[in-house]
Amino acid sequence: xxxxRLSVHIFGLASAALLSAGAALAxxxxxxxRVGSLYEPQNLDNTAxxxxxxxxxxxxxxxxxxxxxxxxxxxxxxxAEKHEVSEDGLTHSFTLKxxxxxxxxxxxxxxxVKYSIERVTAETSKSSxxxxxxxxxxxxxxxxxxxxIKLKSxxxxxxxxxxxxxxxxxxxxxxxxxxxxxxxYKLADWKRGSALSLEAFDGYWGDKPANSGAIFSYFTxxxxxxxxxxxxxxxxxxxxxxxxxxAQFEDASAFKISEGKSTTKQIMAYNDRVxxxxxxxxxxxxxxxxxxxxxxxxxxxxxxxxxxxxxPPTDAWYEDLTSVDAYDPESAKALLAEAGFPEGFTxxxxxxxxxxxxxxxxxxxxxxxxxxxxxxxxxxxANEWYTKxxxxxxxxxxxxxxxxxxxxxxxxxxxxxWGYNNPKVTELVAAAEASDTEAQQADKLREANRIITEDAxxxxxxxxxxxxVSNTATTGYPLNGLNAQFFLRGIAKE
Amino acid sequence: MGRYLLRRTFVLALSLIAAGxxxxxxxxxxxxxxAAALLSVGADEAQIAAARAQVGxxxxxxxxxxxxxxxxxxxxxxxxxxxGTPVLPEIAARLSVTLPxxxxxxxxxxxxAVPLGIISALRADxxxxxxxxxxxxLGIAVPVFWIGVLLIWLxxxxxxxxxxxxxxxxxxxxxxxxxxxxxxxxxxISLVMSASLMRYVRSATLDVLGADYLRNARALxxxxxxxxxxxxxRNGAVPVISILGIELASTLLGAVVVExxxxxxxxxxxxxxGIQQRDYPTVQGVLLVSTLLVLLxxxxxxxxxxxxxxxxxxxxxxx
Numbered sequence: 012x013x014x015x016r017l018s019v020h021i022f023g024l025a026s027a028a029l030l031s032a033g034a035a036l037a038x039x040x041x042x043x044x045r046v047g048s049l050y051e052p053q054n055l056d057n058t059a060x061x062x063x064x065x066x067x068x069x070x071x072x073x074x075x076x077x078x079x080x081x082x083x084x085x086x087x088x089x090x091a092e093k094h095e096v097s098e099d100g101l102t103h104s105f106t107l108k109x110x111x112x113x114x115x116x117x118x119x120x121x122x123x124v125k126y127s128i129e130r131v132t133a134e135t136s137k138s139s140x141x142x143x144x145x146x147x148x149x150x151x152x153x154x155x156x157x158x159x160i161k162l163k164s165x166x167x168x169x170x171x172x173x174x175x176x177x178x179x180x181x182x183x184x185x186x187x188x189x190x191x192x193x194x195x196y197k198l199a200d201w202k203r204g205s206a207l208s209l210e211a212f213d214g215y216w217g218d219k220p221a222n223s224g225a226i227f228s229y230f231t232x233x234x235x236x237x238x239x240x241x242x243x244x245x246x247x248x249x250x251x252x253x254x255x256x257x258a259q260f261e262d263a264s265a266f267k268i269s270e271g272k273s274t275t276k277q278i279m280a281y282n283d284r285v286x287x288x289x290x291x292x293x294x295x296x297x298x299x300x301x302x303x304x305x306x307x308x309x310x311x312x313x314x315x316x317x318x319x320x321x322x323p324p325t326d327a328w329y330e331d332l333t334s335v336d337a338y339d340p341e342s343a344k345a346l347l348a349e350a351g352f353p354e355g356f357t358x359x360x361x362x363x364x365x366x367x368x369x370x371x372x373x374x375x376x377x378x379x380x381x382x383x384x385x386x387x388x389x390x391x392x393a394n395e396w397y398t399k400x401x402x403x404x405x406x407x408x409x410x411x412x413x414x415x416x417x418x419x420x421x422x423x424x425x426x427x428x429w430g431y432n433n434p435k436v437t438e439l440v441a442a443a444e445a446s447d448t449e450a451q452q453a454d455k456l457r458e459a460n461r462i463i464t465e466d467a468x469x470x471x472x473x474x475x476x477x478x479x480v481s482n483t484a485t486t487g488y489p490l491n492g493l494n495a496q497f498f499l500r501g502i503a504k505e
Numbered sequence: 506m507g508r509y510l511l512r513r514t515f516v517l518a519l520s521l522i523a524a525g526x527x528x529x530x531x532x533x534x535x536x537x538x539x540a541a542a543l544l545s546v547g548a549d550e551a552q553i554a555a556a557r558a559q560v561g562x563x564x565x566x567x568x569x570x571x572x573x574x575x576x577x578x579x580x581x582x583x584x585x586x587x588x589g590t591p592v593l594p595e596i597a598a599r600l601s602v603t604l605p606x607x608x609x610x611x612x613x614x615x616x617x618a619v620p621l622g623i624i625s626a627l628r629a630d631x632x633x634x635x636x637x638x639x640x641x642x643l644g645i646a647v648p649v650f651w652i653g654v655l656l657i658w659l660x661x662x663x664x665x666x667x668x669x670x671x672x673x674x675x676x677x678x679x680x681x682x683x684x685x686x687x688x689x690x691x692x693x694i695s696l697v698m699s700a701s702l703m704r705y706v707r708s709a710t711l712d713v714l715g716a717d718y719l720r721n722a723r724a725l726x727x728x729x730x731x732x733x734x735x736x737x738x739r740n741g742a743v744p745v746i747s748i749l750g751i752e753l754a755s756t757l758l759g760a761v762v763v764e765x766x767x768x769x770x771x772x773x774x775x776x777x778x779g780i781q782q783r784d785y786p787t788v789q790g791v792l793l794v795s796t797l798l799v800l801l802x803x804x805x806x807x808x809x810x811x812x813x814x815x816x817x818x819x820x821x822x823x824x
Contacts, residue, residue, distance in 0.1 A: 053542075053587045053588050054587070054588040054589055054590075059543065060542060060543030060544060060545075060556070060587060134555055135559065136552070137543045137545075137548065137552060137556060139544075139545040139546060139547030141547075141548070141549070141552060142547060142549055185589075187588065187589045187590070188588075188589075188590060200674055202770065203588070203590075203595060203598070203770065204599065204770030204771075204774055205671065205672055205768075205770040206671075206674045226674070228671055228768075229768075230670070230768045231765055231774060231777070231778075232765055232766065232768065234654070235669070235766065235767070235768040238657055238661065238662055238669035238670060239670060239768075241662050241669070242661050242662055242665060242668065244668060244669065244670070244671065392537060392781060393541075393781065394538070394539075394541045394542060394781065394782060394783050395536045395537045397537075397538070397541030398536070398537050398541050399536065401546065402538075402541070402553055415546070415547070421547075
């Protein structure tokens with residue numbers, strides 16, 4: 012977190028370049044980086060339900076934004092050269108970098124930026140970020156290089172939120188099957204169900220990438236993905252799904268295993284609107300009844316971490332809250348009795364049908380049986396989860412992984428699927444957004460998170476590890492992959 | 506024969522329409538909403554409503570059915586809800602992987618199963634006849650994905666002779682690459698398929714060997730190989746062709762598993778993803794096309810049987 016309020020720095024390549032600096036010795040600038048991934052984009056438009064795969068392939072590679080969310084969680088200017096904020100915090104003026112052209116050859120203008128932001132806020136937009144930009148009242152373009160955004164209320168996260176907004180040529184039209192961005196790479200080829208290839212864009216305004224392009228190969232089976240790396244069909248794989256797979260890559264002369272910081276949290280969310288989960292004592296009892304360390308170990312071995320709340324260490328408002336409702340089945344039983352359930356109760360746990368949810372569900376069932384609570388495991392698909400749980404809120408409790416960065420603010424929305432409603436938290440989350448400084452924002456959110464944790468709003472199980480494996484010849488790739496991004500420009504291959 | 510073909514074509518068309526209707530209804534009975542595939546956690550009510558309007562899942566089912574049928578009448582399978590691209594060209598692209606995979610596996614399986622099946626029947630009393638029979642029994646018991654995983658581990662990972670998975674981006678334009686990519690999947694399917702086929706060929710041959718007409722032919726002075734080729738194969742082929750038709754059809758559908766193990770961009774992976782996302786146009790399109798292919802295979806098998814066996818032709822009713 013170091014968004015400058017009045018930033019005139021040219022950060023250019025930010026962290027990616029730093030990462031690659033050490034590896035540039037024998038790097039081959041003509042190398043094509045072969046990336047193996049499980050997340051095939053469904054289309055090429057991040058506002059049209061393309062899935063996380065499109066962020067992985069395109070963010071900062073094909074499309075840039077006014078700001079960039081770096082791999083360390085900081086936000087730095089990208090296409091914005093200058094960012095000025097009015098005294099009341101409601102008017103933000105952005106000056107665009109000069110000499111930027113789209114892949115189609117057209118120059119970047121303020122109108123393109125306005126168009127791009129309105130794409131995300133448009134009625135037809137499927138972007139999950141739409142809501143966070145709802146504070147925008149108007150966008151003006153006094154000249155070709157200046158964009159002025161007026162807000163309804165102050166928004167400290169504006170630069171961060173704008174880092175999700177691809178700057179697209181306003182003449183591009185439908186971009187579900189083509190692209191027109193300003194990034195260092197342009198789309199070379201896309202074969203649905205198989206692969207997507209990018210090649211370096213000669214007219215890029217910034218420094219040349221450390222490679223000449225990349226191919227993303229897509230897999231549906233984790234085993235096939237691992238085999239691809241083992242057989243040298245890819246150079247790097249972006250996500251390892253289980254610790255068992257790592258044993259194959261133990262040969263340190265051939266492979267490199269890196270563990271970054273993830274933002275993916277597995278949680279058991281209760282429907283806080285319905286009994287018995289509207290009772291804070293019941294929620295706290297269930298939190299204390301689960302040995303999360305043991306669960307994490309069963310699923311991830313010695314990787315990942317137990318959080319104790321919804322906030323991962325990459326958020327500035329993180330603090331260790333594992334002691335609030337630490338594992339203690341005895342006190343769990345006592346709390347249940349106090350809440351009026353001395354004999355326990357029965358509930359249905361909506362369990363997505365993919366790993367690790369079914370394993371976790373079985374574990375929870377065994378743990379909660381020890382305090383007399385019976386779990387009925389109901390297995391559903393991702394699609395059913397969305398319609399039944401997220402949309403219709405027709406559930407008692409559910410397992411889910413939440414992948415987003417900075418998403419504790421969801422607890423400030425009483426309409427969210429889990430139905431946590433604490434006016435104090437809602438107020439703090441709103442106040443945090445209206446903060447003047449990032450320190451103030453962090454303080455407010457830290458306070459909110461403490462209340463959420465004391466309320467045991469959900470049962471936060473653990474934070475996934477973020478594991479990237481590559482061959483030893485490949486260096487300079489991002490480790491944390493925040494927002495599923497995978498910056499290519501710094502990746503070098505010997 | 507001409508009338509038979511006409512009637513058979515009519516039945517085929519009717520079956521296809523019936524299959525389409527059943528598919529349409531069954532898909533919509535599944536819980537879930539195609540709009541969900543377009544959205545993620547964080548979307549608000551208005552976005553959900555807009556997505557439902559876009560894919561038409563907010564419309565009553567008969568309105569959806571009317572749209573589906575009117576599109577179908579124009580040979581338009583619609584556009585994928587999720588990717589927004591037309592389904593038909595996508596299916597064509599996927600078939601360029603699935604069809605060669607299926608046909609090559611089938612031909613190889615037949616090439617393995619027919620001679621081995623005949624040998625194991627003719628030499629049922631020898632040790633290698635018994636061995637062949639035992640091996641084919643084992644082959645039936647082994648799941649196809651297990652053979653795939655084993656072959657990948659041995660040939661691709663350990664020996665590095667062939668790619669472990671995937672298909673070249675340029676498809677068949679990169680002929681050597683595409684060919685190499687299909688070797689292991691074809692081997693996987695044909696090994697398993699030839700095991701069961703061999704059993705059928707073997708029992709058909711055993712039936713023929715005990716048949717009166719073969720004994721008669723021998724009594725009339727034909728040599729054993731001549732009697733077998735002239736009378737035996739023709740008679741034995743009729744039941745085997747039915748089985749071949751069924752096997753070919755199930756290979757086409759069973760390719761789903763193998764495509765997944767080998768990460769091939771075929772029809773199967775398209776179908777699986779379509780089902781997960783409740784992408785109705787994709788699922789309907791893939792299933793209609795594969796139903797058509799299966800019906801066509803059955804059609805061809807019937808016709809071929811009739812050509813081989815005059816008795817089938819003579820029955821007036823045809824069946």
